[in-house]
Amino acid sequence: xxxxxxxxxxxxxxxxxxxxxxxxxxxxxxxxxxxxxxxxxxxxxxxxxxxxxxxxxxxxxxxxxxxxxxxxxxxxxxxxxxxxxxxxxxxxxxxxxxxxxxxxxxxxxxxxxxxxxxxxxxxxxxxxxxxxxxxxxxxxxxxxxxxxxxxxxxxxxxxxxxxxxxxxxxxxxxxxxxxxxxxxxxxxxxxxxxxxxxxxxxxxxxxxxxxxxxxxxxxxxxxxxxxxxxxxxxxxxxxxxxxxxxxxxxxxxxxxxxxxxxxxxxxxxxxxxxxxxxxxxxxxxxxxxxxxxxxxxxxxxxxxxxxxxxxxxxxxxxxxxxxxxxxxxxxxxxxxxxxxxxxxxxxxxxxxxxxxxxxxxxxxxxxxxxxxxxxxxxxxxxxxxxxxxxxxxxxxxxxxxxxxxxxxxxxxxxxxxxxxxxxxxxxxxxxxxxxxxxxxxxxxxxx
Amino acid sequence: xxxxxxxxxxxxxxxxxxxxxxxxxxxxxxxxxxxxxxxxxxxxxxxxxxxxxxxxxxxxxxxxxxxxxxxxxxxxxxxxxxxxxxxxxxxxxxxxxxxxxxxxxxxxxxxxxxxxxxxxxxxxxxxxxxxxxxxxxxxxxxxxxxxxxxxxxxxxxxxxxxxxxxxxxxxxxxxxxxxxxxxxxxxxxxxxxxxxxxxxxxxxxxxxxxxxxxxxxxxxxxxxxxxxxxxxxxxxxxxxxxxxxxxxxxxxxxxxxxxxxxxxxxxxxxxxxxxxxxxxxxxxxxxxxxxxxxxxxxxxxxxxxxxxxxxxxxxxxxxxxxxxxxxxxxxxxxxxxxxxxxxxxxxxxxxxxxxxxxxxxxxxxxxxxxxxxxxxxxxxxxxxxxxxxxxxxxxxxxxxxxxxxxxxxxxxxxxxxxxxxxxxxxxxxxxxxxxxxxxxxxxxxxx
Numbered sequence: 001x002x003x004x005x006x007x008x009x010x011x012x013x014x015x016x017x018x019x020x021x022x023x024x025x026x027x028x029x030x031x032x033x034x035x036x037x038x039x040x041x042x043x044x045x046x047x048x049x050x051x052x053x054x055x056x057x058x059x060x061x062x063x064x065x066x067x068x069x070x071x072x073x074x075x076x077x078x079x080x081x082x083x084x085x086x087x088x089x090x091x092x093x094x095x096x097x098x099x100x101x102x103x104x105x106x107x108x109x110x111x112x113x114x115x116x117x118x119x120x121x122x123x124x125x126x127x128x129x130x131x132x133x134x135x136x137x138x139x140x141x142x143x144x145x146x147x148x149x150x151x152x153x154x155x156x157x158x159x160x161x162x163x164x165x166x167x168x169x170x171x172x173x174x175x176x177x178x179x180x181x182x183x184x185x186x187x188x189x190x191x192x193x194x195x196x197x198x199x200x201x202x203x204x205x206x207x208x209x210x211x212x213x214x215x216x217x218x219x220x221x222x223x224x225x226x227x228x229x230x231x232x233x234x235x236x237x238x239x240x241x242x243x244x245x246x247x248x249x250x251x252x253x254x255x256x257x258x259x260x261x262x263x264x265x266x267x268x269x270x271x272x273x274x275x276x277x278x279x280x281x282x283x284x285x286x287x288x289x290x291x292x293x294x295x296x297x298x299x300x301x302x303x304x305x306x307x308x309x310x311x312x313x314x315x316x317x318x319x320x321x322x323x324x325x326x327x328x329x330x331x332x333x334x335x336x337x338x339x340x341x342x343x344x345x346x347x348x349x350x351x352x353x354x355x356x357x358x359x360x361x362x363x364x365x366x367x368x369x370x371x372x373x374x375x376x377x378x379x380x381x382x383x384x385x386x387x388x389x390x391x392x393x394x395x396x397x398x399x400x401x402x403x404x405x406x407x408x409x410x411x412x413x414x415x416x417x418x419x420x421x422x423x424x425x426x427x428x429x430x431x432x433x434x435x436x437x438x439x440x441x442x443x444x445x446x447x
Numbered sequence: 448x449x450x451x452x453x454x455x456x457x458x459x460x461x462x463x464x465x466x467x468x469x470x471x472x473x474x475x476x477x478x479x480x481x482x483x484x485x486x487x488x489x490x491x492x493x494x495x496x497x498x499x500x501x502x503x504x505x506x507x508x509x510x511x512x513x514x515x516x517x518x519x520x521x522x523x524x525x526x527x528x529x530x531x532x533x534x535x536x537x538x539x540x541x542x543x544x545x546x547x548x549x550x551x552x553x554x555x556x557x558x559x560x561x562x563x564x565x566x567x568x569x570x571x572x573x574x575x576x577x578x579x580x581x582x583x584x585x586x587x588x589x590x591x592x593x594x595x596x597x598x599x600x601x602x603x604x605x606x607x608x609x610x611x612x613x614x615x616x617x618x619x620x621x622x623x624x625x626x627x628x629x630x631x632x633x634x635x636x637x638x639x640x641x642x643x644x645x646x647x648x649x650x651x652x653x654x655x656x657x658x659x660x661x662x663x664x665x666x667x668x669x670x671x672x673x674x675x676x677x678x679x680x681x682x683x684x685x686x687x688x689x690x691x692x693x694x695x696x697x698x699x700x701x702x703x704x705x706x707x708x709x710x711x712x713x714x715x716x717x718x719x720x721x722x723x724x725x726x727x728x729x730x731x732x733x734x735x736x737x738x739x740x741x742x743x744x745x746x747x748x749x750x751x752x753x754x755x756x757x758x759x760x761x762x763x764x765x766x767x768x769x770x771x772x773x774x775x776x777x778x779x780x781x782x783x784x785x786x787x788x789x790x791x792x793x794x795x796x797x798x799x800x801x802x803x804x805x806x807x808x809x810x811x812x813x814x815x816x817x818x819x820x821x822x823x824x825x826x827x828x829x830x831x832x833x834x835x836x837x838x839x840x841x842x843x844x845x846x847x848x849x850x851x852x853x854x855x856x857x858x859x860x861x862x863x864x865x866x867x868x869x870x871x872x873x874x875x876x877x878x879x880x881x882x883x884x885x886x887x888x889x890x891x892x893x894x
Contacts, residue, residue: 048825048886056517064519067511069535070507070508070531071528081520322882323882345881348884378539382500384503414860430870434770434791434867437803438765440859
């Protein structure tokens, strides 16, 4: 079999890999991308897009429930038609994949389907159903094979009443009650979705708060909101020891000894790097968490091989993967001269209201914290979305933002303003001095 | 009567006047504010806040109507309970006024109620029920007495079926059909609101498009959206010659000769500066439109007297008034040394989807236009909000934004990012290179 030659081969066609391929091809790098499944990766077909379809329905349910506030007849929690949800997931995943495909075609990226195996010296064997179909080599590789969910032997989905994000749409109806094992981003988003759709939700979180990377004060307020607005039972500092389906019930045992019965169980205890492209696990240096170790240019321990996205560790967000894609390609083009370096990125949780954060919120010298409440603004009050806080951290010497964390309607969009400021050295006072449109949520930064 | 002495007297307690008083008092200027009505001005009690309460209900109605998309049972257009609307307007106006009052108290601003008359040499007589109650003088005056609606003798509200924004909440039910005279910001917002709440709406606009200040290409797409999504009949280049109520119908005659019958008529043909504070109209130089003439520091033709907000002309937005407030106070403090100068401001229309624009969108040398569609993004598609476009204008030499215009969900919030860039000389490429949170609407700038 002859070996196809490229400047760059990207392994994995999720949001990060696709961005890497596009960003490179548009800069005249001869690029191939290898997709193990349909274009879009797990994000498009199993996690990101499907979860957002759930969340959009949950948000619509909230609007219907809140109708009486706005002068319409009061409604009970509307009943979600699971067939519509499943069909929307399919439609939206296909649409997202189609948009990706169009861009790849337009940018002249070669797309190969199959499992990629890196055989050393930047040669990649592409296998389909266990057979080699293509051998390709490149000056540079970018690995973006993503991550897969973790399950423990005694806490595993069973395709019936014990479910996980990817298989959740398979349920027949919204559960009366559900216990969610794991209070990270995924667990928290689904906790909101199920609660807004009518379930009695319990989250069990091993760490001392939901969303462990989030500023503690903001997280505490957010947890209070989830408890009060959605009646979610949040149990922290506690691990799930066992989860078993007995008849049509799920019985969950916590390490505190407590036993909780619910109609469904949901597992979202974490994700691990997908290292299936490696023939020998020792080919690349890994971190103690079994993530691929990279430097500030996304270089792995092997020359010419870059890694981006989930397999480089937390936060596992599509926008971080996209940024890393640009950083890696920029380094391929410009080497150490590259000016595109790791910069401040947003982490968000798309519950309603959502959570978003950027930078670091640790107490430190020369740092001032300012907290603002959405209920001081016209827009959130009139739209009945006034629950929420934003906390920002300012360097008292330069006036620059050091970080921000908040929850509330539109928080990930508000954070885009702060991200723009942080990545361009704009001081808070220079944001503050020009009023944003009135009434908007952005005004939280200019009042 | 002894004369009270201040450093600054602000005439008019709408959003602009309040910001001027707060901004000054926090900088140790001894400040008084004179409020003709309750704190908050016409914006709070008659126009801005009430219209936004209408719009919030209209938006909620849309969510209910779109429920089937998200997997819930389909609903007819929900029927708005006018009592709830009226009560919400009262609550929200009071809440906004209370927030203003709290801030004024906290900042130690002296508040006087009554009609202000400027008698020359920066002395102000405050009258209540025609009687002088207080005489006050100050080194500086800031006039922010706002604007009032214009009516022609033969096109006037009658408190029955011919209405205007302020008295619209008085109607018994949402009209089956309504003709809106005037397609500026107010006419367009109410056209959306009535249509979303179930009315068959016709807008008659004297100029060649709705929202005459908006980029023509964006406006055309927006008009098409209003026609297709809300079945709004938009008649441009046409004036209303007469509007009469006959029985329970309103008969409108256009200058084209066409006669249109509707259940209600609505008048929003423009606003004029409120110059009631002037004893002699010749005391201040006016523009040909009868607006108060000001320079870049908001100075009027009289030394020490500044004017801000609606009475200085279009665009009549609260955020422009707020910015002018800061500019005027900064000039009072720092004179020509003031670095706070008129900068790029957003104009927005809060229909759903909303419209927003900034800067100028004229064709010119060294200008490049880039158009993007919301339907290329994940968030708008999944949330069923993909109708919308953003057009940006970039200086090809510097890469800086020259302007932007768009319509679509969250457009006024997206515009805050562009406003931040424009006011801080950040190039489009420097916004583009760092991905915003995924999925958000802000990504329209970073894909």
